[in-house]
Every structure is written in C-alpha cells, then in structure tokens.
Amino acid sequence: MRIAVQAESFDLGAEANAFAAGVAGAGAVVTFTGVVRDLPEGGLQAMEIEHYPGMTQKAITAIAEEATQRWGLCDLLVIHRYGRLAPGEAIMMVATAAAHRAAAFEAAEFLMDYLKSRAPFWKKEITTAGGDWVAAKDADEAALDRW
Amino acid sequence: MMQVLYFAWVRERIGVPREAVETEAATVADLVADLIAREDRYAAAFADLSALRVALDQELAEFDAPLAGVREVAFFPPMTGG
Numbered sequence: 607m608r609i610a611v612q613a614e615s616f617d618l619g620a621e622a623n624a625f626a627a628g629v630a631g632a633g634a635v636v637t638f639t640g641v642v643r644d645l646p647e648g649g650l651q652a653m654e655i656e657h658y659p660g661m662t663q664k665a666i667t668a669i670a671e672e673a674t675q676r677w678g679l680c681d682l683l684v685i686h687r688y689g690r691l692a693p694g695e696a697i698m699m700v701a702t703a704a705a706h707r708a709a710a711f712e713a714a715e716f717l718m719d720y721l722k723s724r725a726p727f728w729k730k731e732i733t734t735a736g737g738d739w740v741a742a743k744d745a746d747e748a749a750l751d752r753w
Numbered sequence: 754m755m756q757v758l759y760f761a762w763v764r765e766r767i768g769v770p771r772e773a774v775e776t777e778a779a780t781v782a783d784l785v786a787d788l789i790a791r792e793d794r795y796a797a798a799f800a801d802l803s804a805l806r807v808a809l810d811q812e813l814a815e816f817d818a819p820l821a822g823v824r825e826v827a828f829f830p831p832m833t834g835g
Contacts, residue, residue, distance in 0.1 A: 640835055656760055658808070661811035664811055664812075718835055721834045721835045722833070722835035723831065725832060725834035726827075726829065728830065739761055746831075
C-alpha cells in the first residue's frame with residue numbers, strides 16, 4: 607500500500623505500470639484518475655488545492671486500510687496532489703488490485719467516495735474574476751451511505 | 754495553550770492559518786463562542802456552524818466534543834478532495 611500526498615505532477619502510465627507489475631496474485635487492476643476540469647463557461651485559469659498536512663496522510667491511510675480489509679485487496683495506491691494545478695492536469699489517482707474485478711472496481715469507488723468528503727483537501731477555482739472555493743455537494747455526503 | 758488551525762475560506766476570513774489560543778473552553782462549541790466574543794472576524798467565520806467541520810488532534814469530531822487533553826483544533830469547510 608502506498609499513499610503519496612505531493613505537489614509534484616505524476617506520470618499516470620508509469621505509476622499504473624509499476625503498480626500492476628508489483629502485485630502478486632491479482633487478476634484485476636483498476637485505476638481512476640481525477641483531472642482538473644474547465645468550468646462549463648470556460649475561463650478556469652487554475653485550481654488551487656489546499657490540504658491539512660499531518661491529517662491528510664492519516665485520513666487517507668484509514669480509508670485505504672478499510673478498503674484493503676473489506677475487499678481483500680492485494681495492493682492499493684493513492685496519489686493526491688496539492689498546490690496550483692492547470693486545467694487538464696491530473697489531481698489524483700487511485701489504483702486497486704484484487705483477485706477479481708468486482709472487488710477492484712468497488713474498492714476504487716469506495717476510495718473515491720471517501721477521499722471526496724473525508725480527506726482534508728479544499729479546492730479553489732481561479733478565474734480572471736478571482737477565486738471561488740468549491741462547495742461540497744450534498745450528493746458527495748449521500749454517496750457514503752451506500753457503503 | 755492550544756493550537757488552532759484554519760483552512761480554506763475559514764482561514765481567509767480569520768486572516769491567519771494557525772494561532773496559539775489561551776482558553777478555558779470545555780468543548781469545541783465553547784471555544785467557538787470564546788473566539789466569536791473576541792473579534793468580528795471570528796464571528797464572520799463561525800456565523801454558520803452547519804457549514805463547518807472540526808478536527809481534534811487531526812481526527813474529525815463533533816462541536817459538542819470535549820477539549821480536555823486536546824492539543825490541536827482545526828476548523829474548515831466540508832472537504833472537497835478527489
């Protein structure tokens with residue numbers, strides 16, 4: 607299990623390949639990548655991501671340990687960036703490896719749902735008009751109920 | 754002495770990312786009331802507690818949680834990770 611909280615960009619292909627090459631006994635590897643999306647009306651200059659150093663690693667570790675236990679994962683990877691990101695840049699990725707695909711897919715979805723509202727990150731959209739903090743959606747909180 | 758941390762728009766409204774606070778507050782809610790009584794910028798940040806979350810020593814907690822033994826309190830809006 608590897609959890610990286612970093613400002614630097616990461617190479618999705620290289621990370622996915624290294625992850626898949628390092629797992630033994632897995633029949634399925636699922637990866638998900640979150641990308642900075644432009645606003646519907648365009649004009650996004652950057653996404654600033656703030657986090658709570660100290661709590662971030664602990665919170666993600668707790669979520670990852672639960673996923674590993676519930677779905678019997680062979681291995682798991684979470685990379686989450688902070689700082690100033692341009693549209694199109696990858697914000698984060700998760701990878702899960704399991705014996706079968708259902709567990710790998712479900713664990714990845716569980717991780718995403720929990721990272722969204724239980725990992726201490728806050729996003730701010732920067733446009734020429736200024737900065738707007740992204741508000742959490744009720745649906746994000748509701749998504750946790752299914753687990 | 755307790756370390757109090759603020760993130761995102763809470764940090765912007767209060768104007769500092771962290772500060773050491775001397776308080777007799779027994780619970781998080783008491784600490785909030787204590788801060789609100791000090792200056793307007795705290796009142797602006799804590800106007801709607803339903804829009805805020807709190808962590809005690811880096812674990813999510815409730816506003817009625819006791820502060821005994823706690824060294825670090827953090828206030829922030831609901832998280833938007835992923």
